[in-house]
């Protein structure tokens with residue numbers, strides 16, 4: 001018996017999908033800002049033809065965010081965009097370009113941006129603060145790795161590991177920000193705190209704007225399925241919502257989470273479609289996905305557009321990491337970390353594990369399918385990456 005659980009989304013209702021925050025206009029605005037940031041280059045989109053052949057499907061496209069701004073994950077897209085909009089507002093100006101804003105920001109008093117993070121978002125915010133010449137303070141949940149802490153400090157942030165889990169660390173930083181007058185740039189929303197997380201989600205739309213362009217290089221390769229990893233769901237909500245604008249309504253969208261932090265899956269299982277939190281220590285090596293409380297702004301999108309929510313153990317992402325790092329034929333080698341590889345790991349299981357045949361059929365995944373996955377991080381924890389890929393921890397489920 002497999003330890004992968006799924007829920008087809010009975011709350012799906014794409015007709016009522018609310019497009020105002022993740023739409024084409026926001027996609028263009030985000031891309032235009034990021035293009036003006038020094039060091040910008042689109043992250044690569046690779047077609048893994050040999051793997052698709054092996055798995056007996058039409059195509060696999062992998063957008064590799066490990067290359068983003070040399071930061072090894074996609075996260076800086078959100079924090080830099082949100083910080084830029086906030087700073088532009090302080091300058092009483094529209095966001096035009098990085099260079100214009102940077103000059104104007106020099107006239108402002110020094111800002112402190114604060115956040116809680118499993119690693120990547122904090123690193124992104126530290127970098128965004130640094131390029132704008134501002135300060136940042138970053139708090140991490142108990143159990144965070146020293147390598148992730150040090151990566152954030154190296155970008156100039158004050159950074160600490162707390163004794164709380166992710167969601168309690170968010171509450172701590174929210175309190176501290178109020179006390180010290182820091183600007184909280186958090187990648188999840190709650191009551192009366194929705195504007196900044198929405199800007200962060202809009203910043204992620206740069207990924208889609210690039211994919212839209214890059215797809216033109218792969219003639220005849222439309223996407224039939226997308227598999228997105230979920231922590232609080234901001235990333236998946238932005239991408240799944242944005243894809244509605246250009247991928248068509250027949251696209252099948254799947255969201256995958258770690259078993260011990262499967263708050264989106266649990267919300268989907270609820271009869272009323274309201275948010276359910278995952279409790280406990282949320283322990284998983286998919287550190288970026290170790291979140292127990294969904295972003296309500298994002299949940300409203302996911303509930304309307306996702307076809308299936310999946311909850312899976314760490315073995316699934318371990319397989320994804322090993323497969324991506326050891327390609328077949330002429331496929332591109334992709335270094336994918338714990339939170340980055342789980343969609344590909346799930347695709348591999350769907351195509352090879354007979355226990356998942358019913359799910360595979362429900363998703364209409366077959367030899368005519370072309371699947372998009374996004375590698376959201378590289379080896380952000382290099383020690384654990386080697387344990388998985390060299391030592392073979394978390395062997396097959």
Ligand SMILES: Cc1ncc(COP(=O)(O)O)c(C=O)c1O
Pocket residue numbers: 073074075118120121187229230231232233234235236287288289291339340376377
């Ligand atoms: C590498 C990586 N992938 C995916 C996610 C999930 O993003 P979200 O929490 O918005 O669902 C995160 C979140 O930190 C992450 O670090």
